[in-house]
Amino acid sequence: MLLTISTSRPGATDLGYLLHKHPDRLQTFELSFGRCHVFYPESTETKCTMAMLLDIDSVAMARNKGNKKQNFALAGYVNDRPFVASSFMSTAISKVLGSAMSGQCKSHPDLAKEAIPLEVAIDVLPVRGGEDFLRKMFEPLGYTVSTKRLPLDEQFPNWGESHYFSVRLETTATVASVLSHLYVLIPVFDNQKHYFVSKDELDKLLDKGKGWLDSHPEMETIVRRYLKFMPSVARQAIAQLSEATETDDDSEAKVDAEVAFEKKIRLHDARLDTVTEELVKTGATRVIDLGCGEGKLLKRLIKNWQFKEIVGVDVSVRTLEIASKRLRLDELPSFQSERVKLMHGSLLYRDSRFSEFDAAALVEVIEHLDPPRLSAMERVVFRHALPKVVIVTTPNADYNAMWPDLPAGKFRHADHRFEWTRDEFKVWVDSICQRFGYAAEIAPVGPLDEKLGAPTQMATFTKVGKPIASTGAAQ
Numbered sequence: 001m002l003l004t005i006s007t008s009r010p011g012a013t014d015l016g017y018l019l020h021k022h023p024d025r026l027q028t029f030e031l032s033f034g035r036c037h038v039f040y041p042e043s044t045e046t047k048c049t050m051a052m053l054l055d056i057d058s059v060a061m062a063r064n065k066g067n068k069k070q071n072f073a074l075a076g077y078v079n080d081r082p083f084v085a086s087s088f089m090s091t092a093i094s095k096v097l098g099s100a101m102s103g104q105c106k107s108h109p110d111l112a113k114e115a116i117p118l119e120v121a122i123d124v125l126p127v128r129g130g131e132d133f134l135r136k137m138f139e140p141l142g143y144t145v146s147t148k149r150l151p152l153d154e155q156f157p158n159w160g161e162s163h164y165f166s167v168r169l170e171t172t173a174t175v176a177s178v179l180s181h182l183y184v185l186i187p188v189f190d191n192q193k194h195y196f197v198s199k200d201e202l203d204k205l206l207d208k209g210k211g212w213l214d215s216h217p218e219m220e221t222i223v224r225r226y227l228k229f230m231p232s233v234a235r236q237a238i239a240q241l242s243e244a245t246e247t248d249d250d251s252e253a254k255v256d257a258e259v260a261f262e263k264k265i266r267l268h269d270a271r272l273d274t275v276t277e278e279l280v281k282t283g284a285t286r287v288i289d290l291g292c293g294e295g296k297l298l299k300r301l302i303k304n305w306q307f308k309e310i311v312g313v314d315v316s317v318r319t320l321e322i323a324s325k326r327l328r329l330d331e332l333p334s335f336q337s338e339r340v341k342l343m344h345g346s347l348l349y350r351d352s353r354f355s356e357f358d359a360a361a362l363v364e365v366i367e368h369l370d371p372p373r374l375s376a377m378e379r380v381v382f383r384h385a386l387p388k389v390v391i392v393t394t395p396n397a398d399y400n401a402m403w404p405d406l407p408a409g410k411f412r413h414a415d416h417r418f419e420w421t422r423d424e425f426k427v428w429v430d431s432i433c434q435r436f437g438y439a440a441e442i443a444p445v446g447p448l449d450e451k452l453g454a455p456t457q458m459a460t461f462t463k464v465g466k467p468i469a470s471t472g473a474a475q
Contacts (some may be wrong), residue, residue: 001085003052003093004041005178006119012048016040017108018175019050019100029096031471033057036092036469054092084126084164087187093179099185103176109349118178120169123146124150127165127189134165136218137185144170180208188225201226202233206240206344210317236349240315267446267455268296274445275361275391276300278460279307282389284358288313290347290381291365295323302327302340313345313354320344348376354385362392364456367416382436382461390438390461393445401453429459437465 007015023043029036034057042049093101095422105112127134138145148166152159171178184205205213205226213219220238227234275297279287285308289297292312301310314320320342324330329337347349347365349448354360360381369377381390397419400406412418420428422442429440438461444454 001054001056001083001089002121003085003089003125003182004049004119005045005120005123005175006042006049008047008119008395009116010045012045013043014108014111015048015050015175016043018105018112019097020105021050021097023048023050029092031092031095033088033091036096038096051094052089052092054088054099056088084124084190085122085186086190090183090186093183095474097179100175101179103174112176113174113234113331115172115174117172118170118175120167120171120178120182122167122182124164125167125186128165129189130163131165134167134189137188137222138169138181140217141181141212142171142173142385145171175300177212181212183208184213184222184226188222197412201230202237205237206317209241232349236346236351239346239348240344241393250437270446271393271456271458272297272300273361274443274458275363275393276304278458279359279361279389280304282359282460284389285309286356286358287311287361288354288357288359288385288387289361289363290314290354291362291368292323292342293319295327295342297361297363298323298340299327302336305410308339309341310339311341311343311353311357313343313347315344315346317344347380348373350380350384354380357385357387359389359391360385360387362390364393364395366392367394367411367413367420370417378432382432382438386463388463389459392461393424393456393458395419396425396444396453396455396457399449402449419458422457424460425457429461432461438462439464 005015013023021027021038021040023040026037026039035055037053037055039051039053040049041051061317085331087398103112123211125134131149135145146168149161150164150166151157152162159193171270205223209222213222216222217294219241221235223241224231224234228239259421279301283306285306287301287309288305288311289301290313292298292314295312298310298312303306312320312323314323324342327340329340329342332340345353347362362381366374366377381387395412395416398421400410400412400419403412406412429442432438433440440459440461443458445456445458446454448454
């Protein structure tokens with residue numbers, strides 16, 4: 001199978017620097033399934049082309065114990081694997097062009113960030129879904145797509161056309177972004193992967209899809225096909241990417257808006273201080289902040305040596321990057337940094353990493369979830385993660401009357417899906433206790449009004465028994 005990448009920008013031979021492969025040399029790389037040859041059939045100042053040729057060892061591939069499922073007895077020996085672009089090509093891109101895909105180029109760092117004219121040729125690509133599907137994958141990413149559908153057999157035209165295409169792509173983009181697109185999308189067109197698809201694939205997908213996959217109109221299709229045979233992991237990826245789309249771009253603006261709205265009464269600080277004090281009272285040593293945002297609660301917890309293990313979880317990779325910088329995790333001495341960990345994850349899907357904590361905090365999280373997602377979160381946290389203590393804070397809708405600038409029926413925050421009155425919150429708290437075997441205490445947070453209560457309401461759940469029989473498992 002053959003992949004070529006070309007550029008016609010002035011000084012075209014700089015492509016060699018970007019790909020970390022010298023235009024004057026043929027380089028061969030040994031892979032577990034064969035060899036990858038990299039060479040430049042054309043290298044001038046006006047046009048430069050890198051070619052990657054995969055030479056698949058068909059016999060070794062057939063004897064691989066990992067290839068357990070075959071459609072027929074000789075499928076391991078009679079197949080299209082050595083001749084079409086598939087997951088083998090993605091693996092080769094990762095192994096051979098990994099530095100280029102990560103955007104690294106020490107000699108030309110500015111060039112690595114520059115969008116340059118690029119042409120990509122893939123011979124041959126098996127496409128389940130035909131040309132329309134192929135275009136739906138690449139055109140939203142800014143590619144001009146041209147294809148040639150290949151016949152099943154040129155000597156027997158009556159047999160019709162195959163699902164194999166010769167594909168040409170043109171774009172102006174960074175080399176790193178193009179390689180990331182190819183890495184993710186090539187296996188999406190195919191019907192199988194040459195290796196077992198494990199949960200590690202989720203991290204690979206989120207890493208290589210960062211910055212483009214969450215906004216792709218066919219995101220769900222890409223995820224489901226990429227994570228073939230793992231529907232539960234695919235659903236988790238879709239949830240994380242969907243929530244990242246909702247929160248990533250404007251999360252800072254929304255948080256700043258909410259903080260500004262509450263600034264006059266310093267509610268934000270009062271809330272975090274109250275939750276910290278409550279966690280200290282529980283005697284917890286292992287604490288997980290579910291929906292940690294930029295790490296403001298974590299910053300308070302780090303200062304208290306009662307907490308031996310502190311974990312922050314958030315669905316937004318960008319927000320976690322901000323949290324890491326604000327907490328200065330890279331600068332902490334090892335005896336402190338070993339206590340703190342940030343994890344990318346969703347509260348909507350069961351995750352074994354959330355288990356066995358003394359206490360969990362959900363500070364101003366639940367009101368950002370639609371009701372169906374709220375139900376999923378309840379099962380994930382209270383049925384499966386099962387912390388001994390769970391602390392939940394949420395706005396008190398009764399108190400909204402204290403803000404004259406807030407119209408009746410409007411929420412404090414543009415991203416809130418609901419805001420509960422004190423009575424509504426109590427109904428929800430009682431329901432959690434009854435269904436999942438917890439006892440709870442509700443307390444006000446912030447300045448207290450005799451009629452309207454406090455601006456924030458907090459529930460501290462303590463595990464006292466076993467949950468009732470499950471009426472539905474978390475995804």
